[in-house]
Amino acid sequence: MYPIAIPGRVITLREVRPDDAADALAIVGDDRVTRWLSFDSRDQAATAAMVEGAVSRAQLHPRNEYYLAIADTSDRMIGFARLGLTGHQAAKLGYAIGAEHWGRGYATDAARTIIEYGFRELKLHRITAAIGPDNAASIGVAKRLGMRYEGRLRDHVFTNGAWRDSQLYSILAPEWNDTAG
Numbered sequence: 001m002y003p004i005a006i007p008g009r010v011i012t013l014r015e016v017r018p019d020d021a022a023d024a025l026a027i028v029g030d031d032r033v034t035r036w037l038s039f040d041s042r043d044q045a046a047t048a049a050m051v052e053g054a055v056s057r058a059q060l061h062p063r064n065e066y067y068l069a070i071a072d073t074s075d076r077m078i079g080f081a082r083l084g085l086t087g088h089q090a091a092k093l094g095y096a097i098g099a100e101h102w103g104r105g106y107a108t109d110a111a112r113t114i115i116e117y118g119f120r121e122l123k124l125h126r127i128t129a130a131i132g133p134d135n136a137a138s139i140g141v142a143k144r145l146g147m148r149y150e151g152r153l154r155d156h157v158f159t160n161g162a163w164r165d166s167q168l169y170s171i172l173a174p175e176w177n178d179t180a181g
Contacts, residue, residue, distance in 0.1 A: 002059055006068070008113035011106055013068040013081055016054040020069055023077035023098075024051050032099040036135045038157040066117070070097065070110045081110040083118050089125035091118055095141075108141050115145060119173045126173070130156060130166035142169040146176065 003015040016024075025047040027033055034041045042050060054067040063085075070079035079097035086092055093115065097107045118124040130153060131138045147169035156166035 002063070004066075004068075006113055006117050008109040010104075010109050011078075011113070012071045012075075013110060013113055013117075014071050014075075015058055016051055016067060016069045016077070016080070018051060018055060020077040021048050021051045023069075024080070027077075027079060027096055027098045030099055033096055035160065036132055036138060037096055038094075038130075038159055040159055066114065066122075068114065070095070070106060072101075072106075079106060079110060081114045083114055083122070083124075083127070085122075085124075089123065091122070091124050091127050093118075093127050093129040095138075102137070107138070108144055111141050112145055115171065115176065119176050124173065126170060128168060128170040130168055133165055133167050139167065139169075145171065147171045148175075 005015070006013040025042070025044055028037075028039075028042045028047055028050065029044070031041050057063075057065050057067065065085065066083040068081050069077040070081055072078050078101045079095065082094040083091040084094070093111065095107055095111050095114075097110075115127055118127055128150075129138075129142050129147060131142060133152070148171065150168040150170055153166045153168055155163040157164050
């Protein structure tokens with residue numbers, strides 16, 4: 001299925017496009033944002049490579065990743081949401097919003113929208129999210145969406161010059177159906 005666009009309540013998830021590179025740099029090149037991610041801030045060349053890779057992987061068949069732009073009402077990329085397929089009917093969830101757009105519910109809407117897509121369209125059984133223990137906003141998103149805390153992954157990622165733990169959250173399809181129905 002390419003290309004896809006999935007309307008949320010306040011955002012739309014759509015395929016990443018080559019012309020998103022400048023907007024992507026404003027997100028992944030910002031230390032305020034990448035502080036919470038599993039990678040360091042990227043420069044223009046690394047961001048362009050990231051965008052090219054996302055465009056390329058979106059066209060694979062079978063598709064093993066849904067790395068989608070979070071677009072506002074003007075279709076501008078303000079963040080990204082990702083489902084990386086892992087194993088049998090499982091995926092890892094990730095998302096980021098540009099700092100200037102924080103606090104408006106975009107992350108919650110994007111995560112809800114891509115989780116719904118994962119369970120309804122991709123027929124996933126389990127979706128997980130590994131979140132830095134100090135990232136209260138993202139932990140709040142996971143909890144609002146009914147994800148359950150499973151445990152701590154010690155020294156899970158090396159970012160910003162140090163090892164960082166992650167807290168693992170998950171939700172199963174039957175739980176989503178009960179809460180999101």
